[in-house]
Amino acid sequence: MxxxxxxxxxxxxxxxxxxxxxxxxxxxxxxxxxxxxxxxxxxxxxxxxxxxxxxxxxxxxxxxxxxxxxxxxxxxxxxxxxxxxxxxxxxxxxxxxxxxxxxxxxxxxxxxxxxxxxxxxxxxxxxxxxxxxxxxLPYIKSDIAQTEYLFTIKCKEIVENHIRILLIQHLGNDDKLLMRSLTSSDNGDPNNAIITAEITSISPQDLLMEKVASRLTIERDVMKVKWEVVGAQTDV
Known part of the structure; x- marks a missing residue:
């Protein structure tokens, strides 16, 4: 060069x-x-x-x-x-x-x-x-949001199927809700069952979750009912 x-x-x-x-x-x-x-x-x-x-x-x-x-x-x-x-x-x-x-x-x-x-x-x-x-320019958030819930129920093994059916009846037939999974385990104690449900909602449904939890709490042989929000997403 x-x-x-x-x-x-x-x-x-x-x-x-x-x-x-x-x-x-x-x-x-x-x-x-x-x-x-x-x-x-x-x-x-x-x-x-x-x-x-x-x-x-x-x-x-x-x-x-x-x-x-x-x-x-x-x-x-x-x-x-x-x-x-x-x-x-x-x-x-x-x-x-x-x-x-x-x-x-x-x-x-x-x-x-x-x-x-x-x-x-x-x-x-x-x-x-x-x-x-x-x-x-103003940013307008979408009203369409997804909320993920985790439902946990501890009950006696003899009423496990009955509680699962009630849970599906209250949450599985709602158009706003999607039950992603429903599982059971005994957590090392065959006399008890722990039912876990993962639920996705297109909008916050805290009031409905509380009502379902209250309803299941009064069921016979149900020892504990807990629900919590595990995630929230906004469709943007």
Missing amino acids: TILNFTSRLGIALLLGAFIGIERQWRQKSAGLRTNTLVSLGSAAFILLSISITANTGDQSRIAAQIVTGIGFLGAGVIMKDGMSVHGLNTAATIWCSAAVGSLAGIGLFAEATIVTIAIMLTHLVLRPLGNKLSK
Whole structure:
């Protein structure tokens, strides 16, 4: 590779990285003009190094792969967590893209590097106001929610089938409820049975669960009835 070719590729990487950095500097981001320029320039330099030392006898992609890894550490340095908010993700992504621009310029794909640069600039200039408008729109949660219940009944073994039938009658025939499982175990005591039912509801049905629990509590040979909410999901 001639010095002229080396310099031209490095210059294109520097120029395109500077274009990206100008927009970032204007937005007063932590990674601005110099950072993006240096990232693009350094990526191009490593690509040129790879081309120079491997020529046609080695794998030129090995150094390019290490560029991606190295940029990951650099991008992590600009990401900051403030309470429940995370800042710097866009800046880190821009640095990553700047490395891609430099790599493209370094390998001699000038048109492709320019296209990627334009795409990065348009992403920041066009999608930023659109994102701000979307953030201001009210978010309406869906009224369709799923609540998962766990029903546990401890009773004598002789009334196990009777209690299972009652449970199915009260909960299994409701259109709003789905009985996902109904199991029994003796928990090491053959005289007793522990009945467990997993139930999914399309809406909270705490009052119904309490009524069914109260009804089963007064049954003969029933020692314990317990229900609890084990999960809730909103269909978004």
